[in-house]
Amino acid sequence: MDLSYSEDQTLLAESIARFIQNDYDFETRSRIAGSDLGFDPAAWKQFAALGWLGIPFSEEAGGLGADAVAVMILMEQFGRGLVVEPYVPSILLGGGLIAAAGTEAHRSRYLGDLIAGRIQLAFGHGEPGGRYALAHVATRAEARAGGFTLTGRKAVVHNAAAADFIIVSARSDGEVRAPEGISLFVVPRGSSGLGLRPYRTIDGLRAAEVELDGVEVGEDALLGEVGGAYPTVEAVTDRAVAAVCAEAVGVMDLLRETTLEYLKTRQQFGRPLGTFQVLQHRSVDMLIACEEARSLALMATLNLDRTSPERRRAVSAAKAHIGTAGRKVGQEAVQLHGGMGVTDELKVGHYFKRLTMIDTFFGDSAHHLDRFAGHV
Amino acid sequence: MNIELTSADRAFRDEVRTFLGTSLPPDIKRRVENGLELGREDYASWHRILYEKGWVAPAWPVDHGGTGWTPMQRYLYDEESAAASAPRIMPFGVNMVGPVIFTFGSAAQKARYLPRILSGEDWWCQGYSEPGAGSDLASLRTRAVRDGDVYVVNGQKTWTTSAHWADQIFCLVRTDPDAAKPQQGISFLLIDMQSPGIEVKPIITIDGGHEVNDVFFEDVRVPVENLVGEENRGWTYAKFLLSFERAGIADVGRSKKQLAGLKRIAAAELSDGRPLSEDDRFREKIAALEIDLLALEYTELRALSRQNAGEEPGTEANILKIRGTEIQQRITELTLEAVGSYANPYVPEALKDGWNEEPIGPEYAAGAAPRYFNWRKASIYGGSNEIQKGIVAKLVLEL
Numbered sequence: 001m002d003l004s005y006s007e008d009q010t011l012l013a014e015s016i017a018r019f020i021q022n023d024y025d026f027e028t029r030s031r032i033a034g035s036d037l038g039f040d041p042a043a044w045k046q047f048a049a050l051g052w053l054g055i056p057f058s059e060e061a062g063g064l065g066a067d068a069v070a071v072m073i074l075m076e077q078f079g080r081g082l083v084v085e086p087y088v089p090s091i092l093l094g095g096g097l098i099a100a101a102g103t104e105a106h107r108s109r110y111l112g113d114l115i116a117g118r119i120q121l122a123f124g125h126g127e128p129g130g131r132y133a134l135a136h137v138a139t140r141a142e143a144r145a146g147g148f149t150l151t152g153r154k155a156v157v158h159n160a161a162a163a164d165f166i167i168v169s170a171r172s173d174g175e176v177r178a179p180e181g182i183s184l185f186v187v188p189r190g191s192s193g194l195g196l197r198p199y200r201t202i203d204g205l206r207a208a209e210v211e212l213d214g215v216e217v218g219e220d221a222l223l224g225e226v227g228g229a230y231p232t233v234e235a236v237t238d239r240a241v242a243a244v245c246a247e248a249v250g251v252m253d254l255l256r257e258t259t260l261e262y263l264k265t266r267q268q269f270g271r272p273l274g275t276f277q278v279l280q281h282r283s284v285d286m287l288i289a290c291e292e293a294r295s296l297a298l299m300a301t302l303n304l305d306r307t308s309p310e311r312r313r314a315v316s317a318a319k320a321h322i323g324t325a326g327r328k329v330g331q332e333a334v335q336l337h338g339g340m341g342v343t344d345e346l347k348v349g350h351y352f353k354r355l356t357m358i359d360t361f362f363g364d365s366a367h368h369l370d371r372f373a374g375h376v
Numbered sequence: 377m378n379i380e381l382t383s384a385d386r387a388f389r390d391e392v393r394t395f396l397g398t399s400l401p402p403d404i405k406r407r408v409e410n411g412l413e414l415g416r417e418d419y420a421s422w423h424r425i426l427y428e429k430g431w432v433a434p435a436w437p438v439d440h441g442g443t444g445w446t447p448m449q450r451y452l453y454d455e456e457s458a459a460a461s462a463p464r465i466m467p468f469g470v471n472m473v474g475p476v477i478f479t480f481g482s483a484a485q486k487a488r489y490l491p492r493i494l495s496g497e498d499w500w501c502q503g504y505s506e507p508g509a510g511s512d513l514a515s516l517r518t519r520a521v522r523d524g525d526v527y528v529v530n531g532q533k534t535w536t537t538s539a540h541w542a543d544q545i546f547c548l549v550r551t552d553p554d555a556a557k558p559q560q561g562i563s564f565l566l567i568d569m570q571s572p573g574i575e576v577k578p579i580i581t582i583d584g585g586h587e588v589n590d591v592f593f594e595d596v597r598v599p600v601e602n603l604v605g606e607e608n609r610g611w612t613y614a615k616f617l618l619s620f621e622r623a624g625i626a627d628v629g630r631s632k633k634q635l636a637g638l639k640r641i642a643a644a645e646l647s648d649g650r651p652l653s654e655d656d657r658f659r660e661k662i663a664a665l666e667i668d669l670l671a672l673e674y675t676e677l678r679a680l681s682r683q684n685a686g687e688e689p690g691t692e693a694n695i696l697k698i699r700g701t702e703i704q705q706r707i708t709e710l711t712l713e714a715v716g717s718y719a720n721p722y723v724p725e726a727l728k729d730g731w732n733e734e735p736i737g738p739e740y741a742a743g744a745a746p747r748y749f750n751w752r753k754a755s756i757y758g759g760s761n762e763i764q765k766g767i768v769a770k771l772v773l774e775l
Contacts, residue, residue, distance in 0.1 A: 001385070001448065002378050003674075003681040009377065069377050260773055280769035287768065288695055295674035296667070302379035317667045373663040 003298060005073075013073045015050070020081035026347045029082055037162060038206035039085045048117030053091055056239075057099055061111045068239065072246040072301040079250020082351060084204055086120065089159035092243055094121025096236040097167050101184055101224035110165070110186070122163035124154035124187075124210045125233065132363040134234060135179040139212060141170035143226075147218040148172075150185060153211050160208035161198035163189055168212065172227055179230040184223040191215050203354040231308075237362050238315045239304055244361050245297040245318045248326050251355045252293055255333040256286045258348060262337055279336065286332055289325040296321050316368040322358075323365025330355040381452075388445075389452045396460040399425050408461040411637075411743035413585075413727045416499075416541045422463050423496040432494055433470045440478045440486075441494045447683040450624070451676070458629030466538060469493040469500040473546040476564065476617050480605040489544075489566070503533040503547035503567070503591060504614070511763050513548070514558040514611065518593060520549035520565060522600070527551075527565060529573075529596040535757070539576045539589040542569050552608050564610035566602040573597070581753070583746035584724050618759070625693050626700035628673045634707045635669060638662065641714045641740050652714060661713075665706050672699050691771050694764040701754035701761065712748040715741040719748075 005013065024043070032040045047053050055070045057063025064070070071092070078087065095114050098106050098121075113119040130136030139152025150170050160166055166187050174181030187194060195211035224232060260283055263274035273279055296318035303314030330352040334341035341348050359365060381389065404418050426432040434450045436442030445453065457464075465471075474493045477485050492498040509516040518531025529549055539545065547565045555561030567574070573596035579588045605613055642653035642662065652658050679692045712719050718737030725731050726742045735742060755761045769775045 001381050001677065001681070002684070003678045004685050005377060260775075263775065274773075274775040277766070280773070280775045281762070281765045283773050283775060284765040284768045287773065288699060291675055291692075291695060292668075292671035292699070295678055296671050298678070299379075299670065299674045302377070317670050320664075321667050321671055369660055369663050369667075372667060373659050 003302075009069060009073055012070060013077060016052070016074055016077035017080070019046075019050070020077060020083070024081045024083065026082070026350075029084065030350075033084045033204035038200070038204075039162070044085055045117050047085065047087075048115065052087075053117055054115040056092065057095065057111055057115060061099060061107050062115045063111070068242065068301045068304045071239075071243050072297065075243045075246035076250040076253075076297075079247035079252075079354075080254045082204075082251070082254075082347070082354060086122075086159035086162065086205075088240055088243060088247075089123060089157075090114070090121045090163070092240045093123035093236060094163070094165070094167055096239055097123060097184060097223060097232065098186070100236055101229065101232045105220070106186070106223060119164040120159060120162045122157055122159040122166045124157040124160065124166050124168045125237075126155050126157075126362075127153060128155045130155070132367040133177055134237065134362070135182065135230060136177050137169050137171045137182050138176045139168065139170040141172045141183055141185065143172065144216070147216060147221065148183075148185060150187065150212045150215040150217065153209065155209060156201075156207050157210045158201075158205060158207045160189075160210055161196055161206060165189065166194075166210065167223065168210075169229060169233060170212075174227075181227045182229045182233065183226050184229045184232070185217050185221045186223060187212075187215060187217055187221065191217070201357065203357040204350065205357075234308075235311075238311055241315050241319050241362050242297065242300040242304055244358050245293070245300055245315075245322050248322045248355060248358045249290070249294050249297045251351050251358070252290045252326055252329045255329055255348060255351050255355070256283075256290050258351075259283070259286065259333045259336050266338075273336075282332060282336065286329050289329050293318075293322045293325050293329075313372055313374075316363075316372040319363060320365045320368035320372055323368065326355045326359060327365075385448055385452060388449050389456060392453050392456045393460070395429065395431075396456060396462060399429070400460055400462050401425075404463060405461045407729070408463055410739065411727070411747060413729070414463055415729060419463055419466055420496055420499075423465060426465065427495050432465065432496070433474065435471070436474065437478065440474075440490055447680045451680055454624045454627075455629035455632075458627075458633045461633070464630075466499065468502050468538065468542070468546075469498060472502060472617055473500050473544075473566070476546070476604060476613050477566075479616065480564075480613050482601070484601060485566070485604065498544050499538065499542045501536050501539045501542035501545045501569075501591075503536060503545045505535045506532055507534055511760055513614075514562070516548055516550060516562065518547065518549050519553070520551050520563060520598070522551075523597075525600050526597040527600060527603070529565070529567065529593045529598055531593050533591040533593075534588075535579070536576075536589045536591045537587050539569070539591050540578065540586070545569055545574075545591065546604075548610050548614055551610075555608065559611040561608055562610040562614075563607050564604040564613045565598055566604065567593075567596065567598050571596050571598065581750060583750040584722070585746065585750060587750075619689070619693075626672050626676050626696035627704065628669065628676055628700070631669055631672075631700070631703055631707060634704070634711075635662075635666060637740075638707055638711045638714060641711060641738075641744075644738065644740070645714055645716065658710075658714070661710055665703065665710060668699070668703055668706070672696070672703060675699070691768055694768045697758065698755075698761045698764050704754050705751050708744075708748040708751045711744050715744045719745040 051064055052074060054063035055066045059065040098110050127136060127138055142149045166189060168185050168187050169182050171181050172183055193213040193215040196208045198208040201207050263279055264272055266273045300315045300318035303311050333348050334352055337348050340346050404422060407414055431443060433441055434443045434445050434453060438444045477489050506516050520527040520529045545567050547567055548562050549565050550561050551563040552561030573594040575592040577590045578586045579590060580586055643651050645652040647655045676696055683689055718741035721736040
């Protein structure tokens with residue numbers, strides 16, 4: 001067992017940190033988040049050129065064939081930079097599903113373009129009323145000659161408006177919350193009957209409500225077996241959940257460091273705030289929360305290739321803990337900044353918002369606590 | 377980065393497991409497993425078995441009788457020992473005074489004390505805290521005044537674990553009351569507990585148990601050759617002692633074992649006709665605790681990886697102490713909650729060797745409340761958790 005970075009891994013972390021420092025400061029990030037598109041196509045091209053978009057994909061598919069640790073390293077740095085580019089919806093979810101469930105034809109059609117930064121993907125899965133139940137799919141897929149007709153609604157689909165293709169889960173069989181009967185389809189964004197209601201999210205990202213009103217897709221739109229997509233959905237979302245845990249670690253660390261710096265410089269009662277014992281102890285509590293989050297994000301990542309029960313427990317342990325620890329660190333960072341903490345001007349509030357929304361990504365703390373205990 | 381144990385570490389773990397399976401006396405194992413009290417002889421006999429195997433002081437340098445194990449192997453050894461319900465080795469000789477002696481002691485001290493620590497011939501206790509010097513240890517007032525070739529010691533130590541079993545005590549004493557800073561006038565003395573003028577009085581803790589004592593010194597004459605290192609440098613040695621045996625401070629293995637016990641109790645207890653382990657609220661509490669323990673385990677494993685790569689142990693030990701003890705306490709708290717009203721009967725004899733009457737309530741319930749009450753000590757001893765936070769704030773956060 002060795003839980004320290006290899007030389008390559010250290011270099012990767014440093015190169016991403018350098019990008020954030022040189023090309024992605026907080027002002028740049030704010031400008032990008034406020035732009036019409038909501039991310040920077042030039043930055044995305046740069047990610048492609050640096051090979052980052054290919055990290056999770058095999059070399060046959062044109063990727064780097066790196067392990068999950070490389071994704072963890074990338075996402076932690078993205079968390080530190082509060083990067084808004086749609087790596088998780090497009091690469092990890094969209095690309096991850098195609099890599100896991102697609103045929104050779106699917107992979108060659110989509111993954112090369114995805115890794116080169118020429119196309120964007122999204123994953124439409126969660127639905128209104130479904131909360132975090134991963135098997136909750138009410139959207140219907142009816143077989144017809146030459147393909148399928150999709151009808152239903154998908155909630156809070158990140159990157160949907162920018163996506164060239166949205167991968168949609170739909171049910172051809174079974175009860176609404178049954179794991180069996182779910183299929184995946186690649187739906188071009190311009191498809192007739194596909195309606196999008198795009199919006200900004202509170203943490204500076206882009207998402208949309210997606211309406212499927214008799215959308216017709218061909219047989220080649222089907223990813224994997226009819227009705228058999230659930231294990232793939234679970235495995236791919238587990239990878240994405242581990243990745244946002246790593247992102248949360250970066251966000252938490254940045255918040256903690258920024259808050260510590262503030263405590264050392266802000267003077268009240270004639271001395272730095274950091275000289276007050278009550279604030280010292282709370283700073284240590286934040287440090288402990290960050291260290292534990294890092295430990296569990298690492299544990300989740302290292303268990304992604306293990307069998308399903310182990311993987312599930314590890315990922316849910318991390319997500320449950322980080323949901324709670326992240327809330328605590330975020331709230332403390334705002335509180336210890338005093339009134340400045342609730343201003344839009346400081347970056348603290350923006351990191352706090354991202355951290356808070358990470359908790360809602362494929363299941364919050366309570367959901368994953370239940371899943372960890374084996375009851376989801 | 378790799379989560380799997382190396383084949384060498386797996387083989388090591390198997391070797392430890394086999395040894396524990398064949399060498400741990402069944403009666404001692406049973407008593408540890410059921411949370412019953414251990415006597416001095418129980419600890420001593422396990423100490424002797426480990427000594428004969430050569431495993432009693434894994435962290436010592438090989439020259440002095442250590443095993444030469446890596447930090448990871450020491451971790452695995454601790455984990456396997458806990459899983460097998462082996463008693464802990466009393467830390468005062470092996471983990472505390474031993475390293476001070478082999479690092480700062482004279483040749484004569486090494487020759488005289490180290491073999492007897494390893495063999496278990498000498499039992500040690502620690503004379504640090506005083507009635508007026510708890511968290512503020514440097515304010516200690518026990519005096520040692522030089523008189524020819526002896527120090528004359530007067531004062532009182534308290535919270536002295538196992539003083540009633542010990543042959544020797546290592547003490548922080550004040551040799552220079554006029555030093556500029558309180559830390560500068562302290563020396564580190566080794567004192568024979570049989571010396572005239574020493575009196576040990578038990579302190580009974582809230583669980584009804586006797587682990588700790590007051591130790592009184594009245595004109596106790598200690599040969600000057602029992603001074604470790606230099607006079608007035610004792611604080612340095614005391615700090616070294618605190619930093620030496622950091623591995624295992626989180627006691628992850630023992631907490632895993634205790635958590636497994638809690639789960640067994642929750643499965644046996646009924647709530648509304650169903651096992652308590654199926655009660656949503658209780659299940660959630662156990663799940664949250666188990667995740668906390670995983671976080672602790674991986675925080676320790678990360679620290680071990682850094683040590684295996686040659687980095688010096690840092691201040692992570694403070695964090696491990698804080699979280700380790702909080703988790704231990706939480707396990708005792710949920711165990712108390714799990715046994716319900718059978719936490720009430722107070723029959724201390726039931727925890728002692730040789731008691732064979734019908735238990736009141738389930739057998740596992742007898743130790744739950746005493747253990748909960750006793751274990752409040754964990755966040756207080758070894759530098760209270762608040763002191764630990766102060767150290768982290770100063771040394772890590774530089775506040």
